[in-house]
Amino acid sequence: MNEHEILERFVRTDPRDVGCDEAIAVLHVYVDMVAAGQDATDRYPGVAAHLAACGPCGEDFAGLLAAVKSQQDET
Amino acid sequence: MTGPELDDVAHQAADDAMLAILVKRAEFRGDSRFTTWAYKFVILEVSAKLGRHYWRNPPVRLDAEQWNRLPDRLGLDPHQHAEAACIVAEIRRVVDTELTAHQRRVFTAIVVDGIPLNALAVKLDLQRNAIYKVIFDARRKIRRALVAGGYLDEPGVGQR
Numbered sequence: 001m002n003e004h005e006i007l008e009r010f011v012r013t014d015p016r017d018v019g020c021d022e023a024i025a026v027l028h029v030y031v032d033m034v035a036a037g038q039d040a041t042d043r044y045p046g047v048a049a050h051l052a053a054c055g056p057c058g059e060d061f062a063g064l065l066a067a068v069k070s071q072q073d074e075t
Numbered sequence: 076m077t078g079p080e081l082d083d084v085a086h087q088a089a090d091d092a093m094l095a096i097l098v099k100r101a102e103f104r105g106d107s108r109f110t111t112w113a114y115k116f117v118i119l120e121v122s123a124k125l126g127r128h129y130w131r132n133p134p135v136r137l138d139a140e141q142w143n144r145l146p147d148r149l150g151l152d153p154h155q156h157a158e159a160a161c162i163v164a165e166i167r168r169v170v171d172t173e174l175t176a177h178q179r180r181v182f183t184a185i186v187v188d189g190i191p192l193n194a195l196a197v198k199l200d201l202q203r204n205a206i207y208k209v210i211f212d213a214r215r216k217i218r219r220a221l222v223a224g225g226y227l228d229e230p231g232v233g234q235r
Contacts, residue, residue: 004227011215019204057203060122
């Protein structure tokens with residue numbers, strides 16, 4: 001990655017980004033879709049954009065998905 | 076965080092999540108599995124607890140030097156020190172002159188000082204979304220300035 005790409009990534013914002021509140025509001029639905037192999041990004045593009053950009057929400061998504069998959073593995 | 080401290084935070088998060096689930100269970104609409112909906116409260120409680128925990132033993136910072144470390148935090152090539160220094164100087168100029176005082180405070184804390192977003196939200200008594208929005212707007216301003224200064228070639232996503 002060159003200097004411009006690093007800089008671009010640093011200041012990139014996505015107009016589809018719905019923000020933390022909207023993303024968290026549907027996070028359980030989004031995670032269930034991902035865990036089931038459905039295209040959550042297509043149904044919730046603004047949530048996908050947010051989870052890719054927001055570190056804390058991205059971590060919450062990863063944590064919830066891990067919990068759901070762990071449960072799937074047990075059943 | 077390890078050992079008894081980790082266990083303590085985990086138990087607190089579990090207790091508070093259980094309370095939240097009991098209070099909100101009437102709001103469950105069946106649009107996901109119930110367990111996924113319930114787990115979400117646990118995850119959110121853990122995030123909030125970790126944000127508060129950060130301030131129990133925050134790392135010592137030398138504020139004047141944090142800007143000098145920004146190239147490393149961004150992953151800029153140290154062998155291109157001169158260009159990296161120019162980029163950081165321009166970002167700092169925008170932060171100092173074009174951001175509002177609130178944007179400057181939040182941006183510096185998160186991006187320059189490396190304070191976790193959840194921890195800053197606790198300190199400023201703001202919701203996570205409010206902090207994120209400030210950073211989002213600050214990035215847009217910085218991007219516009221970097222394009223105007225010739226550091227970025229063309230507008231990209233986010234120029235709304």
